[in-house]
Amino acid sequence: MRYGRTLAVDDLTCTVRPGLVTGFLGPNGAGKSTTMRAVLGLELPTAGAALVDGRPYVELRRPMRTMGALLDAGAVHGGRTARAHLGCLARSNGIGHGRVGEVLDQVGLTDVASRRISGFSLGMKQRLGIAAALLGDPAVLMFDEPLNGLDPEGIRWLRDLLRSLAAEGRTVLLSSHLMNEMALTADHVIVIGRGRLIADTAMNALAGHFQGDVLVRTPHPERLTAVLRAHGATVTAGDDTAVLRAHGATVAAGDDGALSVRDLDAAGIGALALSAGIALAELSPRGASLEEAFMRLTEDSVEYRTTPAEAVR
Numbered sequence: 001m002r003y004g005r006t007l008a009v010d011d012l013t014c015t016v017r018p019g020l021v022t023g024f025l026g027p028n029g030a031g032k033s034t035t036m037r038a039v040l041g042l043e044l045p046t047a048g049a050a051l052v053d054g055r056p057y058v059e060l061r062r063p064m065r066t067m068g069a070l071l072d073a074g075a076v077h078g079g080r081t082a083r084a085h086l087g088c089l090a091r092s093n094g095i096g097h098g099r100v101g102e103v104l105d106q107v108g109l110t111d112v113a114s115r116r117i118s119g120f121s122l123g124m125k126q127r128l129g130i131a132a133a134l135l136g137d138p139a140v141l142m143f144d145e146p147l148n149g150l151d152p153e154g155i156r157w158l159r160d161l162l163r164s165l166a167a168e169g170r171t172v173l174l175s176s177h178l179m180n181e182m183a184l185t186a187d188h189v190i191v192i193g194r195g196r197l198i199a200d201t202a203m204n205a206l207a208g209h210f211q212g213d214v215l216v217r218t219p220h221p222e223r224l225t226a227v228l229r230a231h232g233a234t235v236t237a238g239d240d241t242a243v244l245r246a247h248g249a250t251v252a253a254g255d256d257g258a259l260s261v262r263d264l265d266a267a268g269i270g271a272l273a274l275s276a277g278i279a280l281a282e283l284s285p286r287g288a289s290l291e292e293a294f295m296r297l298t299e300d301s302v303e304y305r306t307t308p309a310e311a312v313r
């Protein structure tokens, strides 16, 4: 998929499966929206094909009944009311008018259904776009950044909705930059960078693939640090102090006795502490978060990199 000299999507092959929520991740400009537009037939790939249920979207006999999509919540006729907008879509797609009231209820817009869309907030427009995607009761759903503009209640509502749609056996694909939310919502993730596939894996496997650290608390952090480093471990002052220092505070090493240890597992740390006669108050292995895994996976394909705040200062 090319735009002039930009290769937006490069030889990407993946399958989004039913019964799961699949997260579509990638840094800014990675090609997520372009891929989704190609699936909807809004872009024509230079090579290859994007198929829904085995066919190009444009060849589907009843497209909205097969796949519902939300790409850009702002792309609606602002002069219409929410009910009229959905009514129009239903009529032109041979969908019974009864579905309009049902999806308005489902997304929580019934009370504002008679208001013009131009007065809607971004979150309300997202809900309306989700209602439109659900209108044809399709087995496949695709959402580009549906969490944008949603309040915390809306985010939780959408998480539950997506999970229940997948539990009904539907195919659900969504993109989002909100990693914590993605970790809670998606069962599977497809990660792309510079238009190429980087990972296509179960959510659990992704975070598990990257080693986390072990949080250790001890009354003797300096002594333990020396022992662990002598055995090849990478030791940094744990959570709290590291965060404070990053914000400019002067904190002596291990003031709270917390250490973050890598390159040595909990059993190894415990054994070394015992043989050195150092008491431990806590020893907790921590898996890598999805955010950490994402950052490490995509570090070579980030195009729009920011300057760290410290360097600016």
Ligand SMILES: Nc1ncnc2c1ncn2[C@@H]1O[C@H](COP(=O)(O)OP(=O)(O)OP(=O)(O)O)[C@@H](O)[C@H]1O
Pocket: 003, 006, 007, 008, 026, 027, 028, 029, 030, 031, 032, 033, 034, 035
């Ligand atoms: N209409 C267009 N004309 C020219 N280049 C485009 C067009 N649309 C996208 N691109 C380019 O294609 C690449 C992929 O963009 P795309 O919007 O698909 O990325 P994305 O992963 O959705 O990013 P983001 O997370 O920022 O939304 C980028 O380099 C972008 O500049």
